[in-house]
Amino acid sequence: MTDAHPPDNTPQAHKLHLSRTHALHLLREMLRIRAFEERCAELYTAEKIRGFLHLYSGEEAIAVGIMQGLAPTDAVVATYREHGHALARGLPMDRLMAEMYGKETGVSRGRGGSMHLFDAERRFYGGSAIVGAGIPLAVGLALADRMQARTQVTACFFGEGAVAEGAFHESLNLAALWQLPVLFVCENNRYAMGTALERSESETDIARKAAGYQMPAVALDGMDVIAVEAAAREAIAEIRNGGGPRFLECRTYRFRAHSMFDPQLYRDKAEVAQWKQQGPIVRFRRWLEAAGMLDADTAGQLDAEIAQALAAAVDFAEGSDWEPVADLTRDVAG
Amino acid sequence: MSGETIQITYREAVRAAIREALDRDPRVFLMGEDVGRYGGCYAVSQGLYDDYGPARIRDTPLSECGFTGAGIGAALGGMWPIVEIMTVNFSLLALDQIVNNAATIRHMSGGQFHVPVVIRMATGAGKQLAAQHSHSLETWYAHVPGLKVAAPATLEDARGMLWTALTDPDPVILFEHVMLYNRAGTLAADASAVPITGAAVRRAGTDVSLITYGGCLFKTLEAAAQLAAADIAAEVIDLRSLRPLDDATLMASVAKTHRAVIIDEGWRSGSLAAEVSARIMEQAFWELDAPVGRVCSAEVPIPYPKHLEDAAVPQVPAIVAAAKATLGQ
């Protein structure tokens, strides 16, 4: 099925014992991402951040939900819209902001920028700017784990646009054929840049495509952080127990343009507004308030903490040094 | 050195190198299309599947992008994969993974990650395999910073480059010319690892430097022998490493002979020969006593009929003629 409208069900707390502490943690993580992205947009217009900038606003529930199920020793392969994955994986906000600026203190020494965030310590294998090109890497990382008899899982994020790439199909086939420990997470935000799913795919049910590779696959509400976390925990447990790869199609919506330079000719403002009403943060907030887990003081405190951390991150980036040009050709072989 | 030698073919030398690597380190494995049960398209891996099993001699689907990318990912994950791609023409299906991932990740990650993958592929014409199995695209890879590219031509290099490439922390591409697999010769019984960088002087001479690599090496040595009969002492240099190029060895030779001809099975336009020639102009111009010559493949997709295939790629008479031309003969 393809939803023409955003789902309006309330978050699904089933299968998870949701403590207030954990619930507030999820909210904080999503708020951190949203605030980071909005500040990035502003810094981009002020020419502090250059290049291409792809923002995750609206899709926060997926990165936050999936990361809850991963252990520190697991691996993450992300896309070029990966600020949210990096933050949710625990990469420090100040060094992420420095990377946005291209400063030497950035997570990739400034060499990557927005689309290429890396962190060896947290097994974060990047931001890749070639759609679908990270998927074979995830298969290889899982193959290495399998061959070295480790019980690690590799989580591989990609958008629904990547489903049209050969790399997607080759990789799903390999992962299923060799029963590799990969969690494939498709972030279906309905538009590959400006091309709607139904305009690019003969079969728009992506989970069904994955199932065609003999891989358990489910589609779920990617705007519901609890649903994502529950699905991720279940899938990751199966994978870790040797159950082979799993596939989650998380249906979501991107609130902002594809990149900053995008007049959004391909979708209606009404459609965007409608989805925003059902955004992962507003919905979760509403639900928390109704459940008595969030009051105005706590909310204000959360916002203040995040604003402070963000201001510190911007200060850190501003105050950091540019890498000397003399180092231009470091970190390259051949 | 024991001094003891064995008779061996190039194919067997490569196979021995793979065996040695598999024996030396549990991180090493071989993957590719039909490397296992079939024994390898060019029979390089024959017998290895039985000895090492399907996990380490891993047959893949016909998914060059997928399995090459998986090899790169496995290298990121701590393995030392040997990825075999049947021919350089097929490697174009994996070009994205090689150029956009293998070559860039160390740099894009600010030096946090290395990709110790080795990608072997067959290259070159001579077996009447026509225009989708016979090309020499080494220079495309040699163009890319972040890759090391080597072309073992001799038995010693076929036997010795693989281990060195595996122990290198960065991606290495090894090109094996299809016409070399059946070449037989003697090799030290205890032959082992050799460097993957640096050119080698295969024959010393004073009159003209003949610079080549891979499948053209033996044609060039034959040309040098014919030139010697005409009282011309040609020096033959085997590049061995196509990236990085060993400028020092090349320029030292040109400084001695004052003349150079480059023999390259790639097409002339934008060829490795063009790069070598440009470097000689940049670094040894004032040593030159004649224009630098090139013997390259004709600008045509490699044709199927034998006589046309032969005419398309560098041959001994053309090398001899180009060398003599630098002497005004």
Add this chain to the structure above:
Amino acid sequence: MTERFHMPSLGADMEAGTLIEWTRQPGERLAKGDTIAVIETQKGAIEVEVFHDAIMGRPLIAIGDRVPVGAPMAELEPLEGAASPSPSAPPAATGAQSAGGRAAPRGSAHRPEPAAAAPPRSATPAAASAAARPRHRASPAARRLAQRRGLDLAALTGSGPEGAITLADLEAAEARAGQPQPAPARRPSGGKADLAAMRQAIAAAMSRSKREIPHYYLAHDIDFTAAAAWLERRNGERSPGQRLLSGVLFIKAVALTLQAFPELNGFHRAGRFEPADAIHVGCAIAIRGGGLVAPAIHDADRQDLDALMARLRDLVARVRSGGLKASELSDPTVTVSSLGERGVDRLYGIIYPPQVAIVGFGTPRTRPWVVGDAVRPRTLVTATLAADHRHSDGHRGALFLAGLAAHLQAPEAL
């Protein structure tokens, strides 16, 4: 405090935007994230947002205006009791430099451009009649050896590829001639050390000139006694700020003389001479700390000396303060270089391409001079002409210098 909303950067390839709509009117309240305007870019119309709550203030540009990224578009008034703005306010309106460093400067001007006139030369000028020598085909190695040994390639016959002279030919020649000469001093190494950008620009222009333009050089000693006396009288009546320098006499005299020598006033372009339709004299002016520029005094033949002097003072001031316009540097049709008080007798200029002539003046000084039958002390100045032999020859050049001398004998007519 009133803030400004600036044309945002929406992409690395966006340089400017055109305002097509204000979506808010002055006085209306704007919430963070609200659209303030619609701008037209090369990718189409894009709504642009504000990042802070504010009140829409006075527009600073009008519908249809196209302004560069970073230019102020409207004022934003703070809300009552609003917090101070973000530390990362957009850059200032013009000449903004992002931390990332933009490739292209938004304004032009403000940069001294490559120098026009030549530095002084002490070497003997080449003969005006020097004809191009045929280039012998010789290998690079043979050329180097020939240079080191002082051998003349023209005397040899080549045996190499395409008849080129090779090392073997040189060795054979030396064997015929006996012992080789001792090697002369080696060529200076390097040459591309740490030259400043200006130095490099001068180097490029002058190298191109000497490589491409067949210069001929003429020099002429001119009796400057009358002019010097006239200048002294005239300046004696004036306040220091109104005084004339001898340099303006030179500029005016050159400009007037050029009226009769169009082949010296213009440009070499696309293999042909293009005469200029006006006489814009480039005046070589040294820059403090090194280098020089030669901005134009426009229509120098049609301005009086006071106007020329004012213009020259203005140029000198702006060279020092850095306020030249790019057009002032590209307009000259000829160059005048005068070493003024520096005390050298003559300077031989190098033509600034694509011009075809440069006139040099040494320092006027008292020297013995034959007047009638007697040797008298007179004030003399040596004028030189370096001109492009493709478009004029020594005969016309000599007439030009003679005409120049005549003009300088009648300073009151200048």
